[in-house]
Amino acid sequence: MLKVRTPKNARAKRELEKRAPKLVETGKKTLILQGTKTSNTLNAVMTELYLLKKGSAIRYTRKNENIRPFESGGETSLEFFSLKTDCSIxxxxxxxxxxxxxxxxGRTYDHHIYDLVEVGVENFKPISSFTYxxxxxxxxxxxxxxxxIGEGFENVEELKHLKEVLVDLLRGEVIENLNLSGVDRAYVCTAISSDKVxxxxxxxxxxxxxxxxxxxxxxxxxxxxxxxIRRHxxxxxxxxxxxxxxSKDHPxxxxxxxxxxxIQGKIGKIYVPDQKLGEMALPNKSKGVKRERREAKTKNNANEPVSKKQKEKILHNSQN
Structure with missing residues (x-):
């Protein structure tokens, strides 16, 4: 097992936080590895699965003797490789x-075995055998x-479990927006019987x-x-x-x-303050305002004291 160490600097701490379990998961990586004995068919299957998952998969070609996923203690090496490569599938x-x-x-949670599905491969046809x-x-x-395709994926426990695992394996990174031109392939799984897909x-x-x-x-x-399907x-x-x-949505x-x-949906209340019409400022172009200004001007002129020259001018005009 890997020795647990505390981070000594900020960079190591950030790296550990990236590998820690998250409420909102990022894209899952896939680890592909083999046991002590494999066949040509099985090697071809793992190679082509690696090509389909290229960019989000890691392939180990060395033989591993101590991996027995369904036995107690046989999953230690798997958990070690999962922690080392940061792969959750x-x-x-x-x-x-x-x-x-x-x-x-299988899938892992916090780099420990979460669940397992064991299947046997039959009637394998590689990509090279298809012409297109x-x-x-x-x-x-x-x-x-x-x-x-098939009711078994909803009714049979083994097929329901296989469906969950295959969706996690094949879907890639979860995204919000999708361009139609970027969807160019399809994986089709057909339930032939209760234990065969x-x-x-x-x-x-x-x-x-x-x-x-x-x-x-x-x-x-x-x-x-x-x-x-053999075991699960x-x-x-x-x-x-x-x-x-x-993660809970923020209230x-x-x-x-x-x-x-x-019935009506969203209803709102609007409060309108009292309108004080007496204090409203009228626009300057109003005729009433011009008339009031003229009257005020004449009134002010009448109340102003008359100078001696103005009095003589007024008297001279009256005599003529």
Whole structure:
């Protein structure tokens, strides 16, 4: 196990905070590793899964002897690699006489095993066995559609668990806005029986439909395989509750004089102050104001004292 050390500087502290569990998760990385014995089919499956997850996956090609995910104490190495690479999803491949071409897909919480699904690979077809226009090949980093066909994904416990794990494995980073041109592929999972799923990878071809929305066609580009469920292990209830915690929305600040009604919707109260018309300033262009000014001017002139020269001028005008 890795020795627990306290950070000695701010940079190391920030790095540890990035790896710590978060209420709002960032994109999950996938760790792909193998056991002591694998087959050519299993190696091809892991290689092509790594190519599909390119950019958000880490592949280890060395053999690991001590990894036994379903046994007590056998998950120590897995947790070590999860902590070392900061990966929260892993794919472990091994083959044996009892379980040939075996894949274990699991998730971790706080770098401890959360849940596990073990599947067997049958009828595998690599990408090289499909012929299609290479221009339809999906771009690195594009977002996929994930389709689950069949009632078993809602009724059968094993298939419901496999669906949850596959969604986490294939969806990539969660985003808010999406451009239609960036969705160029689809993963199709079909429930054949209660323990068998047909998995295939298709490209999306956009064609004219006579409307603004184009018509889509699926072109199988591989890989494809049958996944037979062998074993699975669900998380315990306490761990599930801890891992499913979400950030609570901040309570909205109460707005004064605003209410809600079932029929009318949002209702508000508006308070209008009393209008003091007597104190309102009238515009300067008003005729009434001009008249009042003229009257006030003449009144002021009448009340002003008359000088000696003005009196002589007034007297002279009256004699003439």
């Amino acid at each position: 892993f794919i472990y491949g091994s083959t044996s006489k009892k379980r040939p071409d075996n894949l274990v897909i 226009d290479k221009k339809l090949g999906p771009q690195v980093g594009s977002k996929p559609f994930i389709c689950f 047909f998995f295939t990878h298709c490209a999306l071809r956009l064609k004219k439909s006579g409307t603004v929305v184009p018509r889509m066609e699926l072109v199988e580009i591989g890989p494809s395989m049958d996944l037979v 292990r669900l998380p315990n209830e306490g761990l599930r509750k801890e891992a499913m915690k979400t 909205k600040k109460k707005v004064k004089n605003v209410g809600q009604d079932v």
